[in-house]
Amino acid sequence: MDLVKILTDSLRAAIGVPAAAYALAATGLNVHFGYTGLLNFGQVAFMLVGAYGTAVTVNEGGPLWLGLLVGIGLAVALGLLLGIPTLRLRADYLAIVTIATAEILRYVTRSRALQSLTGGVFGIQKFANPFFDLNPIPPGRYGFGTFNFSHRQLWVMAVGWLTVGLILLLLTVLLRSPWGRVLKAIREDEDAARSLGKNVFAYKIQSLILGGVIGALAGMLLAIDTQAVNPDTFISILTFFAYTVLILGGPGRILAPVVGAVIFWFLLQFTDGVLRGALEAGWLGSAIEGNEVAAIRFALVGLGLMLLMILRPQGILGSREELLTDER
Amino acid sequence: MPPILAYIVSCFLLLGAPAAESIGGTLREGGAQGDPVAGVVLAVSDASGVVGTGVSGDDGSWEVPLPGPGTYRVSLDVQSLPEGVALRNPDRTELEGVEVRAGQRKSVVFPLGERQVETRSWFTRLANLAAKGLTYGSIVALAAVGLSLIFGVTGMVNFAHGEVVTFGAVVAWFFSTSAAGPGLHLLWAVPPTLLLAAALGAGLERGLFRPLRRRRTGNVALIVVSIGLSLLVRHIYLILVGGAPQPYRQYAVQTQISLGPVSMPPKALFITLVSLAVLAAFGLMLRHTRLGIALRAVADNKDLAEASGISVDRVILYTWALGATLAGLAGIFLGITQTVQWDMGFILLLTMFAAVILGGIGTAFGAALGGIIIGVATEASTFWLPVEFKVVVALAVLILVLMVRPQGIFGVKERVG
Numbered sequence: 086m087d088l089v090k091i092l093t094d095s096l097r098a099a100i101g102v103p104a105a106a107y108a109l110a111a112t113g114l115n116v117h118f119g120y121t122g123l124l125n126f127g128q129v130a131f132m133l134v135g136a137y138g139t140a141v142t143v144n145e146g147g148p149l150w151l152g153l154l155v156g157i158g159l160a161v162a163l164g165l166l167l168g169i170p171t172l173r174l175r176a177d178y179l180a181i182v183t184i185a186t187a188e189i190l191r192y193v194t195r196s197r198a199l200q201s202l203t204g205g206v207f208g209i210q211k212f213a214n215p216f217f218d219l220n221p222i223p224p225g226r227y228g229f230g231t232f233n234f235s236h237r238q239l240w241v242m243a244v245g246w247l248t249v250g251l252i253l254l255l256l257t258v259l260l261r262s263p264w265g266r267v268l269k270a271i272r273e274d275e276d277a278a279r280s281l282g283k284n285v286f287a288y289k290i291q292s293l294i295l296g297g298v299i300g301a302l303a304g305m306l307l308a309i310d311t312q313a314v315n316p317d318t319f320i321s322i323l324t325f326f327a328y329t330v331l332i333l334g335g336p337g338r339i340l341a342p343v344v345g346a347v348i349f350w351f352l353l354q355f356t357d358g359v360l361r362g363a364l365e366a367g368w369l370g371s372a373i374e375g376n377e378v379a380a381i382r383f384a385l386v387g388l389g390l391m392l393l394m395i396l397r398p399q400g401i402l403g404s405r406e407e408l409l410t411d412e413r
Numbered sequence: 414m415p416p417i418l419a420y421i422v423s424c425f426l427l428l429g430a431p432a433a434e435s436i437g438g439t440l441r442e443g444g445a446q447g448d449p450v451a452g453v454v455l456a457v458s459d460a461s462g463v464v465g466t467g468v469s470g471d472d473g474s475w476e477v478p479l480p481g482p483g484t485y486r487v488s489l490d491v492q493s494l495p496e497g498v499a500l501r502n503p504d505r506t507e508l509e510g511v512e513v514r515a516g517q518r519k520s521v522v523f524p525l526g527e528r529q530v531e532t533r534s535w536f537t538r539l540a541n542l543a544a545k546g547l548t549y550g551s552i553v554a555l556a557a558v559g560l561s562l563i564f565g566v567t568g569m570v571n572f573a574h575g576e577v578v579t580f581g582a583v584v585a586w587f588f589s590t591s592a593a594g595p596g597l598h599l600l601w602a603v604p605p606t607l608l609l610a611a612a613l614g615a616g617l618e619r620g621l622f623r624p625l626r627r628r629r630t631g632n633v634a635l636i637v638v639s640i641g642l643s644l645l646v647r648h649i650y651l652i653l654v655g656g657a658p659q660p661y662r663q664y665a666v667q668t669q670i671s672l673g674p675v676s677m678p679p680k681a682l683f684i685t686l687v688s689l690a691v692l693a694a695f696g697l698m699l700r701h702t703r704l705g706i707a708l709r710a711v712a713d714n715k716d717l718a719e720a721s722g723i724s725v726d727r728v729i730l731y732t733w734a735l736g737a738t739l740a741g742l743a744g745i746f747l748g749i750t751q752t753v754q755w756d757m758g759f760i761l762l763l764t765m766f767a768a769v770i771l772g773g774i775g776t777a778f779g780a781a782l783g784g785i786i787i788g789v790a791t792e793a794s795t796f797w798l799p800v801e802f803k804v805v806v807a808l809a810v811l812i813l814v815l816m817v818r819p820q821g822i823f824g825v826k827e828r829v830g
Contacts (some may be wrong), residue, residue: 124633126640170816176633177570181766182815185808188763192805325640332637380651387644394637395625 091358098354105245109303111342116296119336122272127183134159135301136308143212160301164294195316208315335403437476449473550788551688556743559736561780565712573643575758581741582748614737650755658752767811773824
């Protein structure tokens, strides 16, 4: 087993594009869950409309910037559509409706009725060429030793992490403003906020839309990186990965999604490398096979999510007092 | 389309060459160039009975390994065909006298096509869909009762309830069909499976959720824990069972029987009747036994129940065990009518939520009725809508109910909001 290679692979994953995308998705969830106390289990729906908004627009002949705008517009519309009937309901109902909506969207996207638009089960490929044409980095590989990236990867990574940075700056300003304080008040005690004359419902809708748009950006980033969208990549496990990232970092902390995403992807790639290495070295005998490594990873994420929530729900950065996870 | 070609080629590479004889083929709709048809159950039998079953994959291919060369009969389960796809010759569900030589991979063809000009009246078609929906709905009802009651007594939405359903299907598969199992007849596999399901429910309550309640862990945290549990358990199933759908050794393929305008395999009739009987018995238990009354008291008001001397913890424990038993039974039934699959319960989970919320969360009767309504509604919807929108219909009902009457049919208004 080549430990150096496994470590460099894990480091690459920790700062790679998927990590940036999950940092964005978890930032959206942080606005919902960490700051407003909304249990949105349908973050993947926002990612889906972001990705498909971009891919379909470009595929139909529109420019890329219009595609990005369409994706954001669709996320706003989805936030309104989702929020108006459900935000008056209790947390667990919101969770059920949002996960249901995400599944509805996935089924509709992959349906044969919409195949001419969305590509059905095959999805859409090769729509982000204009983005890669803008790449200022000269072709080649950059880095030292096995720790290196292609110019193409570096370009997406730079844009991805830059987006993360800008969003976090924007959120820092927003959440320190009176608007942000009302969100936290709603998280702490909805009735108290209402008794002070705040329109709780309007604030919740705004929070849902803001976090949803950030989720849509995450979907776009994933879609542009792979130059492909497919309905079956947008399954609800993505939402729960984003939750794991968020809870690992510490809900209610601005930097939590970044810390969470970097550690999450490092660990995910590391376990994968170690498992495959052990498999090749024959240490596991016939207990598991190569195609089961992915399943083991998913199982470990589930176990990690459970243990985190039970043992350290405030994550790495959070504080226990500020959490909505204890009974009041 | 090159990616698809590559996919098909890689499928063949992955399959590799089987060592011994087998019967297989590729199911396509409307000739060799048509769309592949997935999820169709086929069985191969010889004079002594069924020797193996197979399910067509995403590329329409299927293969059943054989014990040796000989003459076999291949039958196709018409029930497992997707809506709108039928045998070109509807009477040719079985191929008799298929000869397989030593070492041969015999290919057989079932020509499929669009359903020929529909000869049945709209009434017969709707009646058949309703009957299919009643079977599915009674399974959903069995599974949903536990979900609803556990919410009723603990206030927790258990996102891992789907995995309890899969547990029943997988354990019964292990006892009856798995190569590593004892190879019991499916009927004999049912009692130990249900016992294990009850133990699983009780174990989850004693080992995980009761300690968390003691620590005053809030509702939101419990939901996230149950999500993590669902992820963990589901992928353990994937490792144990594999990704392909697995039919049980028994009852996979049956000849249809006719009841008036409705025709169905005997297993569907049996499952519907048993499910409804179990639900009725459970309802009577809730109504008339001490445990049932205590359970409803706890669901109604925990503190009041505690104050009147009911051991709330014990009632919650029994509710978990009972709910898990019903869910396990639903899993076995779902495995018989469809196939055993590692994520079958998770797919069912949202339908169960729809049933539970339609009926009014926390009530047993509501969940049962909601399950049956959702089952019939989703199947009947295929009369008008493409079959791929089945789940969408259930979820649309869910969202509609939450908008119009969030407490459901039998719920109490103050529970929501």
